[in-house]
Amino acid sequence: MRDYVLSVLVENKSGVLARVAGLFSARGFNIRSLTVAETDSPSVSRMSMVVNADERTFEQVKKQLNKLIDVISIQDFTKKDFLDRELLLIKVNFNSQNRSAIIEIVEVLQGKVLHVGSKSICIEIVGDKEKVATSLQLLKPYNLTEVMRTGVVAIGKD
Amino acid sequence: MRDYVLSVLVENKSGVLARVAGLFSARGFNIRSLTVAETDSPSVSRMSMVVNADERTFEQVKKQLNKLIDVISIQDFTKKDFLDRELLLIKVNFNSQNRSAIIEIVEVLQGKVLHVGSKSICIEIVGDKEKVATSLQLLKPYNLTEVMRTGVVAIGKD
Numbered sequence: 001m002r003d004y005v006l007s008v009l010v011e012n013k014s015g016v017l018a019r020v021a022g023l024f025s026a027r028g029f030n031i032r033s034l035t036v037a038e039t040d041s042p043s044v045s046r047m048s049m050v051v052n053a054d055e056r057t058f059e060q061v062k063k064q065l066n067k068l069i070d071v072i073s074i075q076d077f078t079k080k081d082f083l084d085r086e087l088l089l090i091k092v093n094f095n096s097q098n099r100s101a102i103i104e105i106v107e108v109l110q111g112k113v114l115h116v117g118s119k120s121i122c123i124e125i126v127g128d129k130e131k132v133a134t135s136l137q138l139l140k141p142y143n144l145t146e147v148m149r150t151g152v153v154a155i156g157k158d
Numbered sequence: 159m160r161d162y163v164l165s166v167l168v169e170n171k172s173g174v175l176a177r178v179a180g181l182f183s184a185r186g187f188n189i190r191s192l193t194v195a196e197t198d199s200p201s202v203s204r205m206s207m208v209v210n211a212d213e214r215t216f217e218q219v220k221k222q223l224n225k226l227i228d229v230i231s232i233q234d235f236t237k238k239d240f241l242d243r244e245l246l247l248i249k250v251n252f253n254s255q256n257r258s259a260i261i262e263i264v265e266v267l268q269g270k271v272l273h274v275g276s277k278s279i280c281i282e283i284v285g286d287k288e289k290v291a292t293s294l295q296l297l298k299p300y301n302l303t304e305v306m307r308t309g310v311v312a313i314g315k316d
Contacts, residue, residue, distance in 0.1 A: 007306065014182075014183050014186055014188075015183040017179040017182070017183070017189070017192070018176060018179035018180045018182070018183040020179075021175040021176035021178075021179045021180075022176045022179075022180070024172075024175070024176070025172050025173040025175070025176040028172055030172075031175070031194070032196065033193075033194060033195045033196065034175070034192070034193070034194040035191075035192070035193045035194075035307075035308045035309045036189070036191060036192040036193075036309060037191045037244075037307035037308060037309040038190065038191065038307065039305065039307075040294070040302075040305060046306065046307070048306060048308070083247065083272050083273060083280055085245060085247060085272075085282060086195075086245070086308075087243060087244070087245035087284060087308055087311065089241065089243055089311055089312070089313040090313075091313055091314075114241050114243075115241060115315050117315060117316055120316070122241055122313055122315065124243060124284065126245060126282065126284055136198070144198075146313055146314070147197065147198060148165065148204065148206060148311040148312065148313050149193075149195035149196065149197075149204070149311070150193045150195060150206070150244075150245055150308035150309065150311050151193045151194060151195040151308065153245065153247055153306040153307070153308050154247070154306065155247040155248075155249055155280055155304055155306050156249075156304070157273050157275060157280065158275055158278070
C-alpha cells in the first residue's frame, strides 16, 4: 500500500462529482485527499486526488475512472518527476509563556502568521507531504484549535 | 448570487463523499470548489467548500447537509470574520525574451519558484480570492501549460 497522486480533468457538470465519488465508494477505494477546483475553461474542472492502494487496485481505479464519460483525461504522477504541495491554515491558542516558541516554529517552517488575536494566531504553511507531517508534529504540543488542510495538488516538472 | 464558504466535519467512512455529492447534484447546487482532507482524528474528515448560490438556496444547502447522518458539524463563515486561502501550482513555458518578466511577476505576487527546467518553471502562489484572481490575470499573457488549484480553505479569526 502506498499513496498515488492523480490529477483528473472532468466536465464541469452537475453530477460528475457524485459519479466519481460513487465509483470510489462502490469499489471501496480509499481517497486520502481530494480537491475539486476550477480551470481556465468554465466547462472543465480538475480533481486532484491522493489514493492509498496497492498497485493492482490503483490500476483498477484508473481504468474505472477512464470509463466515466465525464472524465476528459487522467494524469498519473506515479512514475513521473513531480512536485506536490498542500496548504494548511492552523489556529493556535497561545499564552505569554509559549508565544515565542510558537512563532519560532512558524519561522523555521517558513510559515506565515496571517492574523494575531488576543488569544490565538492563524498560521499559513505550505509544503510537500514530508513538510506537512513535520509541521503538524512540531505544532502538536500546542493548543491547536483548528487545522484546515486543502489536500494535495501536484504538478509535473516537465 | 454570491460565494458562500463552508467547512463541514464528516465521518471518514466510505460513501460519505458520494452522499454529500449526491445531495448537491440532486438539488442542482453549484459547488465552486471542494477540498476533502484528513483531520487529526482518523475517523473524521473535513470538507471545505465554496457554494455559489442565493441566500435562500444556501440556507437549504446547510439544512440538507445537517440532515445527513455522516455530517458531524457545519461551520458557516458567511457572517464571521474569516481568512480564506487557496494554493496554486502553475507551470509556465518561458523563453529568453519573457523569462525576466515572468520572474518579476512571481516576485510581485510573493510567489515561489519551485522548479526551473530548460523551457518551463513551476510556481507556487498562495492567496485569498482576490490575489488568486490577480495572479491568474497577470500570468495569463504567458504560456501557462498547467494550472493546479486546491480550492479554498477558510479559518475563522476568533
